[in-house]
Amino acid sequence: xxxxxxxxxxxxxxxxxxxxxxxxxxxxxxxxxxxxxxxxxxxxxxxxxxxxxxxxxxxxxxxxxxxxxxxxxxxxxxxxxxxxxxxxxxxxxxxxxxxxxxxxxxxxxxxxxxxxxxxxxxxxxxxxxxxxxxxxxxxxxxxxxxxxxxxxxxxxxxxxxxxxxxxxxxxxxxxxxxxxxxxxxxxxxxxxxxxxxxxxxxxxxxxxxx
Amino acid sequence: xxxxxxxxxxxxxxxxxxxxxxxxxxxxxxxxxxxxxxxxxxxxxxxxxxxxxxxxxxxxxxxxxxxxxxxxxxxxxxxxxxxxxxxxxxxxxxxxxxxxxxxxxxxxxxxxxxxxxxxxxxxxxxxxxxxxxxxxxxxxxxxxxxxxxxxxxxxxxxxxxxxxxxxxxxxxxxxxxxxxxxxxxxxxxxxxxxxxxxxxxxxxxxxxxxxxxxxxxxxxxxxxxxxxxxxxxxxxx
Numbered sequence: 001x002x003x004x005x006x007x008x009x010x011x012x013x014x015x016x017x018x019x020x021x022x023x024x025x026x027x028x029x030x031x032x033x034x035x036x037x038x039x040x041x042x043x044x045x046x047x048x049x050x051x052x053x054x055x056x057x058x059x060x061x062x063x064x065x066x067x068x069x070x071x072x073x074x075x076x077x078x079x080x081x082x083x084x085x086x087x088x089x090x091x092x093x094x095x096x097x098x099x100x101x102x103x104x105x106x107x108x109x110x111x112x113x114x115x116x117x118x119x120x121x122x123x124x125x126x127x128x129x130x131x132x133x134x135x136x137x138x139x140x141x142x143x144x145x146x147x148x149x150x151x152x153x154x155x156x157x158x159x160x161x162x163x164x165x166x167x168x169x170x171x172x173x174x175x176x177x178x179x180x181x182x183x184x185x186x187x188x189x190x191x192x193x194x195x196x197x198x199x200x201x202x203x204x205x206x207x208x209x210x
Numbered sequence: 211x212x213x214x215x216x217x218x219x220x221x222x223x224x225x226x227x228x229x230x231x232x233x234x235x236x237x238x239x240x241x242x243x244x245x246x247x248x249x250x251x252x253x254x255x256x257x258x259x260x261x262x263x264x265x266x267x268x269x270x271x272x273x274x275x276x277x278x279x280x281x282x283x284x285x286x287x288x289x290x291x292x293x294x295x296x297x298x299x300x301x302x303x304x305x306x307x308x309x310x311x312x313x314x315x316x317x318x319x320x321x322x323x324x325x326x327x328x329x330x331x332x333x334x335x336x337x338x339x340x341x342x343x344x345x346x347x348x349x350x351x352x353x354x355x356x357x358x359x360x361x362x363x364x365x366x367x368x369x370x371x372x373x374x375x376x377x378x379x380x381x382x383x384x385x386x387x388x389x390x391x392x393x394x395x396x397x398x399x400x401x402x403x404x405x406x407x408x409x410x411x412x413x414x415x416x417x418x419x420x421x422x423x424x425x426x427x428x429x430x431x432x433x434x435x436x437x438x439x440x441x442x443x444x445x446x447x
Contacts, residue, residue, distance in 0.1 A: 019442070019443070021438075021440075021441075021442065021443055022437075022438070023414065023437045023438040024323070025323055025443040026323060026438050026439070026441065026443055027323060027438060028320065028321050028322045028323045028328070029321050030318055030319060030320045030321065031318070031319055031321075032316055032317070032318050032319075032333055033316070033317050033318075033319055034303045034311070034314035034315065034316055034317075035314060035315045035316075035317060036303075036305045036306065036311055036314060038306075040305075040306055042303035042304060042305060042311055042314055043303070043304050044301055044302065044303055044304070045301075045302055045303075045304045045310070046296070046299035046300070046301060046302070047299060047300045047301075047302045047310060048296060048297060048298075048299050049297060049298045049299065049300065053255060053258050053259075053291065053296075054258070054259045054302070054304065054308075054309075054310065055255065055258070055296060055299065056259070056262055056264075056304065056308070058256070058257070058262065058263065059255065059256055059257045059258065059262055060253050060254060060255055060256055060296050061253070061254050061256045062251065062252075062253050062254075063251075063252060063253075063254060064241060064249040064250065064251055064252070065249060065250060065252055066242075066243045066245075066247045066248070066249045067247050067248065068247070070243075072241075072243045072249045076243060076244050077241040077242070077243070077249065078241060078242045078243070078244060078246075079239050079240075079241055080239065080240055080241065080242055081237070081239065081240075082237050082240070084242070084246075084248075087239060106355050106356060106359065107423075109359055110355065110359060110421060110432075110434070113233070113364055113365055113366060113367050114363045114364055114365050115365070117363050117440065119441075119442045119443070136356055136360070138359075138360075149239055150236065150239070157359075157360055157440075158360070159360040159361055159440055159441075161439075161440060161441035161442055162441070162442050164440050166363070166440075169236070170236075171233035171234075171367050172233070172234065173233065173367075173369040173430055173432055174430070175423070175424075175425045175428035175429060175430045176369075176371060176372075176428055176429065176430065177427055177428040178372075178375060178378045178427065180371075180428075181371075181372060181373050181374060181378075182213070182229055182231065182371045182372075182373060
């Protein structure tokens with residue numbers, strides 16, 4: 001089912017359908033496979049470190065357990081911060097009209113990295129909103145497809161290819177002066193950062209939590 | 211782990227190898243049960259190679275016999291093993307007989323945007339090109355910020371930092387120049403400095419743009435990396 005979003009701007013309302021886009025959908029992709037001596041593609045599996053068990057897909061269960069070793073249902077999990085304090089819940093915005101205010105500025109948008117992109121297909125497009133977007137406005141939208149515990153940033157913008165809804169995460173870089181040198185080993189390089197985001201992986205991650 | 215470096219050229223014909231600092235990710239959230247007791251994630255063994263779907267189907271011959279066996283008993287559960295913590299595991303390839311392979315040939319399969327296989331080839335390792343042997347070139351391709359951010363999806367960003375006074379002068383000058391131009395400059399590989407950047411071995415090629423700002427005697431220089439352009443896919447949705 002295609003998701004939709006209703007956007008209100010200066011009294012007018014527009015409705016868009018969301019089409020997720022990523023690098024794979026635009027440029028294709030490649031993956032590495034392994035073949036056995038007969039040229040058949042091999043499946044992958046996990047071998048426990050003691051070598052006793054070969055675990056193929058579907059052979060394990062992911063679960064949460066508490067201090068007593070009891071399983072805790074995902075729907076019962078309480079999300080907390082590093083101090084153990086329950087986090088504020090941000091409810092999903094699905095089904096409500098997002099009211100746009102004044103456009104944000106460029107620097108605000110540049111202080112984020114993109115995590116998801118949706119191309120928008122307009123069912124109805126208010127002329128004032130269209131005009132503002134064509135003038136280069138970048139609007140901040142409170143878009144949350146599901147309940148979350150971390151407030152995210154979403155932007156609405158257009159270019160010659162269409163209108164896009166861009167979900168993003170803040171990256172706070174400070175100004176640095178001469179005395180603020182950094183050694184080669186001081187900053188930890190995070191090689192785990194996704195090379196490209198994948199909607200399937202994102203979907204699985206999103207659905208791993210209540 | 212040591213910080214990664216990038217070899218950069220500037221508008222004055224100077225070049226330096228400077229540090230790339232990743233963004234600070236927001237702190238990870240954790241979970242408790244309803245009573246406030248902390249919970250942890252665990253991966254438990256559910257089935258082994260003798261009790262998984264394939265093995266059971268092979269043992270009972272056909273789905274009906276297997277279904278009857280599942281009704282009559284619990285052949286899918288190895289009571290000695292089910293529920294054990296899987297712990298750390300190594301990833302292995304398994305052959306058609308379900309046994310681990312000690313050697314396998316690797317191939318790289320290329321798919322088009324619709325997910326159709328279009329080519330197979332021997333995999334080749336493509337190294338990172340952030341610090342090339344030859345001096346990098348200043349691309350000179352300055353683009354207004356407004357145009358750049360509406361054209362590309364910047365999926366990564368790294369701050370460029372100095373590790374000594376000479377590098378500070380180099381980077382501060384570059385940041386001030388970009389700020390005065392109110393533009394971002396294309397940073398890339400190759401003889402013209404316009405080719406894609408590959409951050410890690412076999413990483414995806416990305417388009418890099420440098421954004422600079424200054425505040426008094428301080429600067430902020432950020433390398434924004436785009437994995438793709440903002441445009442609609444050609445396939446039907």
